[in-house]
Amino acid sequence: MQRFINNPDEVVEDTVKGFVKAHADLLALSPANSRVVVARGAPVAGKVGVITGGGSGHEPAFIGYTGRNMLDAVAVGELFSSPTAKSFHDAIRAANGGKGVVCLYGNYAGDNMNVKMAIKLAAKDGIEVATVVANDDVCSAPKDEREKRRGVAGEIFMWKVGGAKAAQGASLEEVRATAQKAIDNCRSIGVGLGPCTLPAVGHPNFQIEAGTMEVGIGHHGEPGVRVEPLKPASEVGRDMARIVLDDHDLPPGTEVAVLVSGLGATPLNELYILFDTIEEEIAARGLTIAKTYVGNYFTSLEMVGATLTVMALDAELKALLEAEARCTMVL
Amino acid sequence: MQRFINNPDEVVEDTVKGFVKAHADLLALSPANSRVVVARGAPVAGKVGVITGGGSGHEPAFIGYTGRNMLDAVAVGELFSSPTAKSFHDAIRAANGGKGVVCLYGNYAGDNMNVKMAIKLAAKDGIEVATVVANDDVCSAPKDEREKRRGVAGEIFMWKVGGAKAAQGASLEEVRATAQKAIDNCRSIGVGLGPCTLPAVGHPNFQIEAGTMEVGIGHHGEPGVRVEPLKPASEVGRDMARIVLDDHDLPPGTEVAVLVSGLGATPLNELYILFDTIEEEIAARGLTIAKTYVGNYFTSLEMVGATLTVMALDAELKALLEAEARCTMVL
Numbered sequence: 001m002q003r004f005i006n007n008p009d010e011v012v013e014d015t016v017k018g019f020v021k022a023h024a025d026l027l028a029l030s031p032a033n034s035r036v037v038v039a040r041g042a043p044v045a046g047k048v049g050v051i052t053g054g055g056s057g058h059e060p061a062f063i064g065y066t067g068r069n070m071l072d073a074v075a076v077g078e079l080f081s082s083p084t085a086k087s088f089h090d091a092i093r094a095a096n097g098g099k100g101v102v103c104l105y106g107n108y109a110g111d112n113m114n115v116k117m118a119i120k121l122a123a124k125d126g127i128e129v130a131t132v133v134a135n136d137d138v139c140s141a142p143k144d145e146r147e148k149r150r151g152v153a154g155e156i157f158m159w160k161v162g163g164a165k166a167a168q169g170a171s172l173e174e175v176r177a178t179a180q181k182a183i184d185n186c187r188s189i190g191v192g193l194g195p196c197t198l199p200a201v202g203h204p205n206f207q208i209e210a211g212t213m214e215v216g217i218g219h220h221g222e223p224g225v226r227v228e229p230l231k232p233a234s235e236v237g238r239d240m241a242r243i244v245l246d247d248h249d250l251p252p253g254t255e256v257a258v259l260v261s262g263l264g265a266t267p268l269n270e271l272y273i274l275f276d277t278i279e280e281e282i283a284a285r286g287l288t289i290a291k292t293y294v295g296n297y298f299t300s301l302e303m304v305g306a307t308l309t310v311m312a313l314d315a316e317l318k319a320l321l322e323a324e325a326r327c328t329m330v331l
Numbered sequence: 332m333q334r335f336i337n338n339p340d341e342v343v344e345d346t347v348k349g350f351v352k353a354h355a356d357l358l359a360l361s362p363a364n365s366r367v368v369v370a371r372g373a374p375v376a377g378k379v380g381v382i383t384g385g386g387s388g389h390e391p392a393f394i395g396y397t398g399r400n401m402l403d404a405v406a407v408g409e410l411f412s413s414p415t416a417k418s419f420h421d422a423i424r425a426a427n428g429g430k431g432v433v434c435l436y437g438n439y440a441g442d443n444m445n446v447k448m449a450i451k452l453a454a455k456d457g458i459e460v461a462t463v464v465a466n467d468d469v470c471s472a473p474k475d476e477r478e479k480r481r482g483v484a485g486e487i488f489m490w491k492v493g494g495a496k497a498a499q500g501a502s503l504e505e506v507r508a509t510a511q512k513a514i515d516n517c518r519s520i521g522v523g524l525g526p527c528t529l530p531a532v533g534h535p536n537f538q539i540e541a542g543t544m545e546v547g548i549g550h551h552g553e554p555g556v557r558v559e560p561l562k563p564a565s566e567v568g569r570d571m572a573r574i575v576l577d578d579h580d581l582p583p584g585t586e587v588a589v590l591v592s593g594l595g596a597t598p599l600n601e602l603y604i605l606f607d608t609i610e611e612e613i614a615a616r617g618l619t620i621a622k623t624y625v626g627n628y629f630t631s632l633e634m635v636g637a638t639l640t641v642m643a644l645d646a647e648l649k650a651l652l653e654a655e656a657r658c659t660m661v662l
Contacts, residue, residue, distance in 0.1 A: 002524035002541060002635050004564040004601040011600065014564070018603035021610050022591075022623040059599040060626075193333035210333060233335040233345070260353075265596035267632050268390040269342065270335040272349035279352050292353040295391075295659075296627055301598050304333050328626075330661055 001197055008199035012056045012078055019063055023328055027066045033090040035076040035083060037063045042072035042095055048166040048175045049073070049095025052105050052159060053083040053115075057198075058219065060328050061298040065156065067327030070163040072101075079198050079301075080220045082110030088118035092129055100128040100172035104158050104179050106151025107135045130176035134158055136186040136309060138247040139216025139225045152219050153261050153298040153309045154186030157321070160331050164323035178316065185312040187244045191236060192217035192224065194304030196264065208304075215239065219263075219300050237274040240308040241281035248310060252286025255313040257321055259293040263303035268295065274306055282310070290318055297329060332528055339530035343387045343409055350394055354659055358397045364421040366407040366414060368394045373403040373426055379497040379506045380404070380426025383436050383490060384414040384446075388529075389550060391659050392629040396487065398658030401494040403432075410529050410632075411551045413441030419449035423460055431459040431503035435489050435510050437482025438466045461507040465489055467517040467640060469578040470547025470556045483550050484592050484629040484640045485517030488652070491662050495654035509647065516643040518575045522567060523548035523555065525635030527595065539635075546570065550594075550631050550638075568605040571639040572612035581643050583617025588624075588652055590640040595630035597637055602626070605637055613641070621649055628660060 005011050013034075020029045020037065030036035043049055053075025054062045062074045072095035075083035083091075092101045101122070105111050112133070119129045134151025141148035162179035170178070192214040195204035206221040208214050213236070216224030231239075250256070260271050260278065271294050282289060290313055298307065313321070325331055336342055344365075351360045351368065361367035374380055384406025385393045393405045403426035406414035414422075423432045432453070436442050443464070450460045465482025472479035493510035501509070523545040526535035537552040539545050544567070547555030562570075581587070591602050591609065602625050613620060621644055629638065644652070656662050 002539070002544075002561065004524070004567060004597065004605050004637065006563045006565050006604065011604070014604040014607060015600040016603075018605070018607035018610070018625075022603060022606050022625045057598075057600065059603070064599075193335070208333070213333075230333065232337045234337050236335055264598045265633060265635075266335065267388070267595045267630060268395075268627065269346040269388065269632070272347075272353060272390070273337065273342070273345040274335050274349070275353050276345060276349035279349070294349075294353045296599065299598060301600070302596060304596075306335065328661065330659065 001199065003199060005199050011199050012076065015056060016076060026326065030090055030094050033087055035087045036073055036090045036094060037066050037076065038073045038094045039066050039068065039071065043097035045097045046099055047097045048099045048170065048172050049097055049101035050163050050166050051091045051095045051101060051103050053088050053091055054106055054111060055080045055082060057301045058299055064328040065159050067325065069167040069323060069325040070327045071159055082108060082114050085114040085117035088115050089121040092118060092122045092127055093125065096127045100130065102130045102162060102172060102175045102179060104132045104162050106155055107133045107149060128172060130172050132158060132176060132179045132183060134183045136183060136188040137218065138187050138189055138244060140218060143247055150218055152188045152190065153259055153307045154183055154188050154311065156259065156297055157186055157257060157311045158183045160325060161317060161320045163325060164320040182317060185317065186309055187248045188307055188309040189240050189243050190217045190305060190307040191215055191240060192303060192305040193230065195221055196301035196303040217305060233273045234277045237277035238281050241278045244308055244310050245285055250287060250312050255288045255290045255318060256282065257291040257311045257313055258289050259297060259309040261297040261307045262299060263305040264299035265302040265304045266306055271306055278308060291321060332530065334530060336530055342530050343407065346387060347407060357658065361421055361425050364418055366418045367404055367421045367425060368397050368407065369404045369425045370397050370399065370402065374428035376428045377430055378428045379430045379501065379503050380428055380432035381493050381497050382422045382426045382432060382434050384419050384422055385437060385442060386411045386413060388632045389630055395659040396490050398656065400498040400654060400656040401658045402490055413439060413445050416445040416448035419445050420452040423449060423453045423458055424456065427458045431461065433461045433493060433503060433506045433510060435463045435493050437486055438464045438480060459503060461503050463489060463507060463510045463514060465514045467514060467519040468549065469518050469520055469575060471549060474578055481549055483519045483521065484590055484638045485514055485519050485642065487590065487628055488517055488588060488642045489514045491656060492648060492651045494656060495651040513642065513648060516648065517640055518579045519638055519640040520571050520574050521548045521636060521638040522546055522571060523634060523636040526552055527632035527634040548636060564604045565608045568608035569612045572609045575639055575641050576616055579641060581618060586619045586621045586644040586649060587613065588622040588642045588644055589620050590624040590628060592628040592638045593630060594634035594636040596633040596635045599626065602637055609639060622652060
């Protein structure tokens, strides 16, 4: 593999080392745990702490969303693996300002298990923890089994909204409820054109044949709903928007926020090409785009492909999305 | 090729269409020329206009740096090709607030020629144009032929500094001189691990053998100074910093800004891994990093690789780099 790495087993270690040096103005490593990143100034006394955690290889997710009015702490897992319960627990402690901590994370078996254990450990410290489990990936389970769906790039909107709500001085239950509303209002889909390889494995754990695309692919190469011949971007963008909006079923006039993220190795210009017909399809349904984000916001190593997330806005979500925040990405 | 495109000959057209829709809060297409992007609110009466232009395929460069206190207008070329003289001319006109326009661009034959022609056309309109030609790529010519060097990611610092200076109400000559100082203080190097393909061509116009890397590669795959076996990232990062700093020759105690950019298909985590020893080497020379940027800031389609830019700061450059600005990237 043509990569900038050292020991393939130490990719996460080395990534985090460089990351905390690069963004020392925003965050630091927890003195207690080298797999926990903590925002400068956290914990804030009297503010609800906001944390997440997840596997590495999705950079800038999750660590890149640590910052002011964003995530107070983030637990870092190995590549495509959940952080340990201890890391989630240490992130909770690092974010605890005495008003409770909300953990906003994605629906994956390992994360569910480790967050549950971390909450028990935090209870012994006397820290109350609320959770929101993201499940915005529409192709990962049918609509009537929404609780089985995985969390993907909609998590970024959930973090921004939750972070902004907490910064306003809201209670733990208010922050939880607003973050829950944010993710309930999100629908996402991924389209894969090329696989990625875990450096320590050395070969892709899934394949996408040249000339085809995997519609509905997950963030770790989980199979999509169908494999079809690669179509012109205008059709792919329209299909992505249709799948998301058919599931969403929003009344005309609804304002939405839109996020198009590359999966790691897709050039930015292709994301803009996709956005062109995504926007057309959204407009055709009478929806209004209030905010658009295009870039590598939530990746999967060097996977080739893109995701689309549409979040329906109400006045509260819109205001929270527009609140001032600082992290490594434009939000 | 596994790409999100439509007609391979219309990649730029389609990119710009999606781009101006996505960032309508920041910019718009020029009504006069569909290859010119103009910042909202530009031209600003009584402010020096700041423009650039360059080939497409480097997104977010160049268009993504249009915005408030940044570039007022950008001329858009075909993939890896200079914008036309007409487009540079129309960008100059769009940015002209009556106090002159500075064109901050990279040292490439086509751009040099077309900017020169555009200046003649602008003179007929009575618009005074000053230029700064970026030449930060240390491997593209020896130190005593610096004027032959190409411009690469240092241009981003030049734009930020020039945009901030103009926003302060400086004169055309002051903006030009400060932007010139910014680029004079920049040194960059690229390392390539994998080539890229122009969609209409369909195959890479250069090759990088697996297991090797091209040290000093240019933004269009221009050959570097040497091909060597791919080394661990810690050594690559250190080598990149050494090459840049040996050319720079800065006294200990100098403050610097550092930009590590991916070339398109290198995952973000690898850029952080590279940064770890880049930082070590910079610190070892007694230099202090005041600001760090890591991400896909200046790419080359889906090239695999990274660039390092180091800008030496004085009090003025540091203040201008920290001035408030808005564009599609965190600056």
